[in-house]
Amino acid sequence: MIRKAVFPAAGFGTRFLPATKASPKEMLPLVDMPLIQHGVEEAKAAGMRDMIIVTGRGKNAIEDHFDVSFELEAMLSKKGDSALLSSVRRVTDGADFFYVRQNLPLGLGHAVLRSMDLVGQEPFAVVLSDDVIDARVPVLKQMIRAYEKYSAGAVLAIQRVPKEAVSRYGILRGKRIANGVYDVEDMVEKPKPADAPSDLAIIGRYLLPPSIFPALMATKPGAGGEIQLTDAIRALIGTERVIGLEFQGVRYDAGTKLGFQMANIAFALKDPEIGPGLRAFLKKEKLT
Numbered sequence: 001m002i003r004k005a006v007f008p009a010a011g012f013g014t015r016f017l018p019a020t021k022a023s024p025k026e027m028l029p030l031v032d033m034p035l036i037q038h039g040v041e042e043a044k045a046a047g048m049r050d051m052i053i054v055t056g057r058g059k060n061a062i063e064d065h066f067d068v069s070f071e072l073e074a075m076l077s078k079k080g081d082s083a084l085l086s087s088v089r090r091v092t093d094g095a096d097f098f099y100v101r102q103n104l105p106l107g108l109g110h111a112v113l114r115s116m117d118l119v120g121q122e123p124f125a126v127v128l129s130d131d132v133i134d135a136r137v138p139v140l141k142q143m144i145r146a147y148e149k150y151s152a153g154a155v156l157a158i159q160r161v162p163k164e165a166v167s168r169y170g171i172l173r174g175k176r177i178a179n180g181v182y183d184v185e186d187m188v189e190k191p192k193p194a195d196a197p198s199d200l201a202i203i204g205r206y207l208l209p210p211s212i213f214p215a216l217m218a219t220k221p222g223a224g225g226e227i228q229l230t231d232a233i234r235a236l237i238g239t240e241r242v243i244g245l246e247f248q249g250v251r252y253d254a255g256t257k258l259g260f261q262m263a264n265i266a267f268a269l270k271d272p273e274i275g276p277g278l279r280a281f282l283k284k285e286k287l288t
């Protein structure tokens, strides 16, 4: 049973400035739901209950979002607006939220290490809410199936990326053991295209064993001078079985302006309320 999910959310969101000057990038909406809530809903759909959010300065809106707003609920219930009321209740239902601060910008590995006491001695998930994945079966659920089927210690979501993009990702080398499933043999964070061992990139979903924490503590700063999660997972290979899973679904890199807009358009077009209107507008104004 994987019950806990860790959400690193302490970054400055510099790519979205000035929009993120005073509000967290994790709160940028995809249609009507903040990015981080998409990740939380995915974790809930995969059976997880405890959401551990690693925050920093200026991130209070995240805590307020995942808290019950008694006044808002009372107002909506008085108005009899049951649709909006249930969308607001959904934010807090079915999960408990825990917060820990990452008060130094030392990288993704350091952010995950900050969750050590809240995670304890059990396997857990890491969700990077920048990576939005639209999937029929939630990606974390697909990963849990692989975790069980292959008795894995860790499962990484992976996707093939163009050669020129490898330097933005953790890239792995692995032995293919089934369609879309790899036994990971090595991995490297943000390699130059010439040094990349493959085109298989890690996407922001991980299932990890608690042994990642001592590995993180022993990890020296790597790419970009940061403590890299990739380096710590690499140190587990040999003692833990690390599986790479090419997931089914469409992934949007909502950490970039282009990917964020693509995700918004795709989600808006699928939205029953505004999809038809948006499609008609794009056609009328010849925007497609």
Ligand code: G1P
Residues within 6 Å of the ligand: 108, 128, 131, 168, 169, 170, 171, 189, 190, 201, 202, 203, 204, 228, 229, 230
């Ligand atoms: C992080 C990880 C990287 C992974 C990527 C997925 O990088 O370090 O291994 O491929 O997320 O989005 P970041 O995007 O934080 O630079």
